Amino acid sequence: MDTLALEATQPKKAQNGAVAAAPGPPTPAKRKPAKKTKKAVVFFEVEILDAKTKDKLCFLDKVGKILPSFSLHGKSLKDEDVLQHLPVGTTATFYFRDLGAQISWVTVFLTEYAGPLLIYLMFYFRVPFIYAPKYDFTTSKHWVVHLACMCHSFHYVKRLLETLFVHRFSHGTMPLRNIFKNCTYYWGFAAWMAYYINHPLYTPPTYGEQQIRLALTVFLFCQIGNFSIHIALRNLRPPGSKTRKIPYPTKNPFTWIFLLVSCPNYTYELGSWLGFTLMTQCLPVAFFTLVGFIQMTVWAKGKHRSYLKEFRDYPTLRSPILPFIL
Amino acid sequence: MASGEEDGTVEEKETNNKKRTKGTIATAWLTFYNIAMTAGWLVLAVAMVRYYLQKGTHKGLYRNIARTLKFFQTFALLEVGHCAIGIVRTSVIVTGVQVCSRIFMVWFVTNSIRQIQNEESVILFVVVWTITEITRYSFYTFNLLNHLPYFIKWARYNMFIVMYPLGVIGELLTIHASLPYVRRSGMYSLRLPNKYNVSFDYYYFLIIVMLSYIPCKNSTHNKTS
Numbered sequence: 031m032d033t034l035a036l037e038a039t040q041p042k043k044a045q046n047g048a049v050a051a052a053p054g055p056p057t058p059a060k061r062k063p064a065k066k067t068k069k070a071v072v073f074f075e076v077e078i079l080d081a082k083t084k085d086k087l088c089f090l091d092k093v094g095k096i097l098p099s100f101s102l103h104g105k106s107l108k109d110e111d112v113l114q115h116l117p118v119g120t121t122a123t124f125y126f127r128d129l130g131a132q133i134s135w136v137t138v139f140l141t142e143y144a145g146p147l148l149i150y151l152m153f154y155f156r157v158p159f160i161y162a163p164k165y166d167f168t169t170s171k172h173w174v175v176h177l178a179c180m181c182h183s184f185h186y187v188k189r190l191l192e193t194l195f196v197h198r199f200s201h202g203t204m205p206l207r208n209i210f211k212n213c214t215y216y217w218g219f220a221a222w223m224a225y226y227i228n229h230p231l232y233t234p235p236t237y238g239e240q241q242i243r244l245a246l247t248v249f250l251f252c253q254i255g256n257f258s259i260h261i262a263l264r265n266l267r268p269p270g271s272k273t274r275k276i277p278y279p280t281k282n283p284f285t286w287i288f289l290l291v292s293c294p295n296y297t298y299e300l301g302s303w304l305g306f307t308l309m310t311q312c313l314p315v316a317f318f319t320l321v322g323f324i325q326m327t328v329w330a331k332g333k334h335r336s337y338l339k340e341f342r343d344y345p346t347l348r349s350p351i352l353p354f355i356l
Numbered sequence: 357m358a359s360g361e362e363d364g365t366v367e368e369k370e371t372n373n374k375k376r377t378k379g380t381i382a383t384a385w386l387t388f389y390n391i392a393m394t395a396g397w398l399v400l401a402v403a404m405v406r407y408y409l410q411k412g413t414h415k416g417l418y419r420n421i422a423r424t425l426k427f428f429q430t431f432a433l434l435e436v437g438h439c440a441i442g443i444v445r446t447s448v449i450v451t452g453v454q455v456c457s458r459i460f461m462v463w464f465v466t467n468s469i470r471q472i473q474n475e476e477s478v479i480l481f482v483v484v485w486t487i488t489e490i491t492r493y494s495f496y497t498f499n500l501l502n503h504l505p506y507f508i509k510w511a512r513y514n515m516f517i518v519m520y521p522l523g524v525i526g527e528l529l530t531i532h533a534s535l536p537y538v539r540r541s542g543m544y545s546l547r548l549p550n551k552y553n554v555s556f557d558y559y560y561f562l563i564i565v566m567l568s569y570i571p572c573k574n575s576t577h578n579k580t581s
Contacts, residue, residue: 226555231548313554 132203139193142212146220147186153224154179219318235311249305256298258284290353292334296326382443387500394493396428418473469534481526
């Protein structure tokens, strides 16, 4: 039962329980962090109660600086909160919430992105049992199909590398059931799209080379844009920290879109998939783009709202995802 | 300031009045709607009984009542609107799924696939729907008029125990009966190659629909209407 989050190091997810903390010698609530050279040390007595039955689960009679990762008065505490600095009197009641089985964000991202990469390639190489046997291991005669495979694979390789080296995650974990939901979505759609693009009866785009060139330009432009935004967001946050700042345009022209949009990474992502739809002229791809756009709009609106709530001086010209429109 | 306070209360009274009139209009409309739907399904019930008494067989019964059935079942789409604008306190999605499942059965199965219209399973689910809808709409009507007879309330909360599984069986059997005709005719299907690089097979779609009855009909339906 390593779940009692009372070590000063890394708090883990806690069991259902309530903590009633009573500091030993009464101390005034200090806003400044205690300096290491201070002689007077505050100890707390911590009583852990079950949130539902109020049974005493455990009593700790000498707790130093503790970092609870559970809620106080209804609002969730952050991992970095220190008991000493919380607005509580000599007693406080903390409630634990069991977040259920968790899985790390990195694991989820890697799994959900590796799937489409491999699945698409299976269809591209026409692995047996997908198409009629006479087509097994053949290659498409249309050059756009090869191009599409390169673009699709590039996109997911980029995502995997970003997950490993670029992104700085606010939360360590998410609920376990998310991995099933997310993987079904990504893998399912990847299979559906790949089936038609790599099909022996695939029809190339109506406007031929012109259409494909334009689509490729849009796709690449947006891939670079998306990457630029990810780098810009990463640079907002020093390594290991969880600071939150307003993103601003940098010297990179691809980030100038920050003037108009709160979540340009989603804008560029939409652009990439629109490019891919145009390139393949495939209705399932259009459908995937639409569903993704709806989800990203929901996220962008949420992010935009929390920016507005957190920063009083947030630029008013910005829209969540589409300049001036959405 | 005194005048400011007066303006405040006048505005409050106006918005309260507006809310009350909106409430009365909504109630009036809903009462009319539910009475109309109860009447419609009653008409359907009477027509079915008359047909059977006159002809002694269920063959041709569906053709006879098809137009009335399609009209009143399609009209039920309004209920999604009622939830959307908030005059009925039910989830839009739940109502939407229920109404869509009915519309699908009526328009995309029994209406389009003529060969199955004389199947017994069709009569089964139409009868079940009629009984259920008459009970449901009269329940809503009486509720809105604040005079709910006990037997309507009893019917609403108890009949579904028998009606619901019977309805599901009727629908499933009907879809199953339609499969050979769908496969042979290739209706509502799109084959490759085409310029949108997509295909759709109604036959397999119907099979998926049948399979989805297991999770879907076990969840939301039991909780509402």
